[in-house]
Amino acid sequence: MTKIAIIHEWLDSYAGSERVLEQMLLAFPTADLFVLCDFLPEAERHFLHGRTPRTSFIQRLPLAKKRFRNYLQLMPIAVEQFDLQGYDVVLSSSHAVAKGAITGPGQRHIAYIHSPMRYAWDLQHQYLRQAGMTRGLASLYTRWLLHRLRLWDQASAARPDTLLANSRYIAERIQKAWRREARVLHPPVNLAGFPLCEQKQGHFLIASRQVPYKRIELVVEAFAQMPDQRLIVVGDGPSAPLVTAAAAGAKNIELRGRVPQGELVRLTQTARAFVFAAEEDFGIAMVEAQAAGTPLIAYGRGGARDIVIEGETGFLFAEQSAEAVRAAVQRFIAAPALSPAACHANATRFSEESFRAALITEVMG
Known part of the structure; x- marks a missing residue:
């Protein structure tokens, strides 16, 4: 054995x-x-x-x-x-x-x-800024440490x-x-937690921890310029003040903060589309939305390229800006309605069962 x-x-x-x-x-x-x-x-x-x-x-x-x-x-x-x-x-x-x-x-x-290790490679300078270590002895030591980590990381x-x-x-x-x-x-996603729902309501949804790289404020800014389109924002975090400021005075934007899992599932199932502006390594939340039969409007870098089937299960936008988000939303609205069943079928590629089967083949093959 x-x-x-x-x-x-x-x-x-x-x-x-x-x-x-x-x-x-x-x-x-x-x-x-x-x-x-x-x-x-x-x-x-x-x-x-x-x-x-x-x-x-x-x-x-x-x-x-x-x-x-x-x-x-x-x-x-x-x-x-x-x-x-x-x-x-x-x-x-x-x-x-x-x-x-x-x-x-x-x-x-x-x-x-x-x-x-992102903090040792392309995000080193961002890491140092966020840690408040752009100058001084602590900064010098951390840069030396990250240099050593890069050498080991590449060798190993x-x-x-x-x-x-x-x-x-x-x-x-x-x-x-x-x-x-x-x-x-692709990583495994628990699709059973987000059952298919074909009956959509009028709201767009963004659900995420509110941290800088998620760029939630861009989505809020875009919808503030589209007062006839309703956006629900779920989540909180360090960027919450920025998100709140972007939504100021916009009656079509609801900031829900954290919600129970059952409510998050319901909002995802009934959303007209799930909007995602981050550059993610993969993006499990996007797959969960697809499992629920909900189309995606997502930034076209990172894992979204693997998840979204352009024009069939969602639309991608090319840059992280409020203007690009707004244009993608308007393109989605003008296009023929995307099939919830097609979105759900797309999500099955990322199931836990598919992951285990592929991994067993890799290890035992």
Whole structure:
């Protein structure tokens, strides 16, 4: 029997990468799980199905439970210390260092890449600005640290035998940063949580955490210029004041803040279209909207290119501006109505079952 090890970076919440890990564990129920550290709350451990992960020395460092990310500079060493002898296949789930695990001859290492470390590569300067470290000794040290991480990141990218990217966009980033080819395996989406609804109401919807790169204010600005089109905005976050300012005086825009999951599902199911202005690695919320039978109006970079079938399940716009959003919305309104059934059928490409089947074929083939 093939002996499999699964490596995940850290466990502290049940979020996007953990949903991928969950499907890996379901696909390979006898695999052993390795993580750098495990501080997952008891209430969120259900997806591990009783597994006790094997942890690294990061687990035992001072203040690690609350500040383990501060030990980023030690994580490359930590992942290299996992003893993986005796495993036929190593499957890593990596957005930082997991793909750097060391394997030997006769072992296959398949790395599922959520993204190369953005803060070490193309978003370094944005990261430094947001952290308030553009000058001074702290800035100099952080730049040196990120330089060292880049060197290790590129060198360790040669270790896996196979790289799987979660979208074409991430495959392009892998090629740019690591000069390696990656095959695309889209992440799994729980389609059952957003059942198909063919009866649409009059509102457009944007639902997202309100952080700068989501560019929610652009969508709000666009709808403020279209007073006859109703927009519902769901979510909150650091950019909420900017979003509120953009909506000031616009009677056609409703800011709902956070809403219960049931209400979010209902709003998504009945929306005329789901609007998305961010450049995402993939974009699970867009797939959920499609599962509900809701067309997309999305920025045409990042994962949206893999999800939207132009003119059939949605429309893409070419730049992040209120004018581009408004033009795309008007194009959507003028076009023949898009089929909710076609949108739902498109979403089935990204189901959990499809992900597990493709992954099993990759590992066992």
